[in-house]
Amino acid sequence: MRELLRRLHYLLNRRRFDDELREEMAAHRDMAEQGGGVRLGNELRLREASREAWGFMWVDRLGQDVRYALRAMRGSPGFTATAVVVLAIGIGATVAVFSAFNIVALRSLPVRDPQTILRFGRLAPERSASDVPYPAVAFYREHARTLSAVLAQTESSLSLDDAKTSASTFFVTANFFDELGARPSHGQLFRAGDDRAEAAPAVVLGHGFWINHFGSDPSVVGKPIRLNGKSATVVGIVAREFPGLAGDTPDVWALLPHHGYFVHGSQVLTDFSGVAMWGRLSPGATPESAEAELATLTGELRRQYPKDIWENERLTSHPGGRAEMTGVTEVFTLVGILVLLILAVACGNLGSLLLARGASRQREMALRSAIGAGPGRLIRQLFTESLVLALAGCVGGLALGSLALKGMLVWTDAPAWFDSTPDWRVAAFTVAVGMLSALLFGLTPAVQIARQKNLKQTTTVGRTILIGVQVASSCVLLIVAGLLVRTANVAASSDPGFEYERVVVVDPSLAEHGYDPARARPYIQDLRARIRNLAGVEEVSVTSTPPLSGLKVMAPLQRDGRAFMVYIHQVDPQYLSTMKIPLVRGQNLSERDERSVVVSESLARRQWPGSDPMGQLFKIGDDTLTVVGVAASARSLSPGDPDTVELYRLAREGDLPGLALVARTAGPPERLVTAIAAAANSVEPAFKPRIGLLKDRFAQNLRDIRSGALAASALGIVALAVACLGVVGLVAYSVAQRTKEIGIRLALGAERRHILTSLSRQFRWIILGGLACGVLGAAGLAQLLRRELYGLSTIDPIAYVGAIAVFLIAVGLAAMWPARRALRVDPLVALKND
């Protein structure tokens, strides 16, 4: 320990100690000379050997190398700028994506003590649910000792006073804001005790909603607003950065006990439908101890509610202080691969830049090894230069990445609590990527240059590989972009298999309003008849899953050992004709026969390949259904996924409260929205169904696809630009090397186009090889995209050929620029050179 301190002391004062050592050794020599000794050895080297004992020579060497690297970088500003920019692009792209992943998947939500928050779900041997019934939540809140607080939330969409705007509303327990440390930006938030059911209904506005809908008017606090026709007082506006717990923030926050006040007929507080439940661990409690205690409490609950609490039910917990977003892994796998490709292009590019520089530094290297630097020392020095470059690239990449992320967040209208400021994870990731890229682009050239052996040949091999990597990676990116662009076109122009231009969707959400099947039946029948009688309506039917609504009912099927999901549409016999989905074979569903089912052509092909689907028996859950007809395939629920298969069966008694209506109109559907709203009002004035146009949903869907295509294209273009830069460098280098040869050939009367041909022959195989690898890579990557491609083949020739054409044209143009120099070579000058 003391020795280490002394060492550090030496390190910090090493200049003084070095001087002392020099003086001391000089005295020694003088005395030795006087004593008749011989002066032997290199004084500097001897001193270095003594200093070696201090154990910090590497610091000195590193310092030397870094100083030297900085000097070399200053010496060639053009190279340095290109290298840092290219590297910053590559690192920046990965950093931006990692930061986004960090926000949605790694980082805790910016709420108070996110580590002690748990989200609970129900689990029994046979079934599970992510929501917990409110009566159970109340029971747990009353009795659980391991939880210091229990939070609950349920979501509803309410219509604002003008009835055209709908406001997404989170109904929460009164302790929600306090427990999460939320602050108001104006007014106040809910406080414990506010949730007595008899308290005057109060709401808190979401920050974004306050800005967009109330024009940031602070005087709205204290004023009444009408939601679903019910009056409530705005008590405050929540701060912009409050994230809530569900990964999304609503327009309006209200209190859970008031759910029934706003949502006509709601029984969420008394029935067992369920709300999202979180708990805050008491000091000293662990998730395991909480689960154990709650399991005991659930046992007691089951004695009170034997029908509603499942047999052997218990609560499971997982960390609740994180954003819970679905599909994050899939999206980030894909995007992560794309940005890593950009990084690969950048590294390839830098590698070839360094090699080219190495060739021009041959003399320097020869000199250095002549005065005693071993290959190890040279590699270390060259690698240090790469590290310094990588560090500069890290700084640039971090800035660029944060900027790109900020832009992305604005562009995608991300929640306000998404904080693009880098944290330690992002910083560590940046440094790691920087070091990795230093290894990728720095080590091979360093070894090759330092070895000095047959530099010209190895350099060419190295460059070939590095250019090949760039070609292949940017080619993959361009093809993926091409596929997505094609998808956007296909999705916009092809027939989705169902009518969407002239369809109005009416969703009364009867279940939410506490309707049971007995009350739902007359409502649906009445509303349906009224809409049918409106002038301009051609046909009306019902379905449990309106097209593109995000609602999905699926059942697992198995065929030849491979499991797949079938989308189940619970409809009436008019559904197929209303949506203009043609019946290809057999009969339609019939009201009289609940056991009949119509399958899509895709399902028929999948389930009974090569045999007749008609009359086949089909098991869904406990029901055995008979196939009576085959309808054309119509991917109305998951339009991008070509693997979807669907079936249509009659909606039964129990499905009634969950049904929505779809109406096909003769003319433009917009005209009927008001009339349909009036019809609904005359059936039941207490609440208003949500009324939407299918073509709006369709357009939104297309916008999403186009955004994806645009983003992929941007990545592709960046990669292409960097790769073109690499090609320019390569061709310029090769022209410079062959100036003499070209001069001779020109002098002997070669035509200029022959020179070009010979130049291009040199690169043809690199480019072709890179392209081939790129095509293979893209075909593999496209498998991940399959479900989003709208049935477009993953090897769609137009996308591939188009992308390759774009690539070749860009690279060709880029190569022409330095190649022109080859044509301008003056034979005389070229030969006189040297």
Next chain:
Amino acid sequence: MPTVSMPKPDMPSGALVLLILRVLRSGPLHGYAIAQRIHSLSSDALRVEEGSLYPALQKILLKGWVTAAWGTSESNRKVRFYRITKDGVKQLEVEASQFDRQTKAIQAILRTA
């Protein structure tokens, strides 16, 4: 490729440390005097080059077995005097007895084998 000539140590460095500590036990000495003393005490058999003396001195300085202080030599030069510490004396005893055992063992082998 030209090579830099390196003075080769005349003895194992462990033994050199032992000898330095031993000659310092009778009083502080400067570097050249240490070399001289070893040279003369060994009846001119052992020769200590600066290339091995100063690295060894730096090493035992770091270990804390000796301390160094600037002073003036007999010939009126500014030199650094090395003085053995308590730790150094202890180390010397340990190493001397170890060295003793080793040489005895080696000699026993040389005699009998």
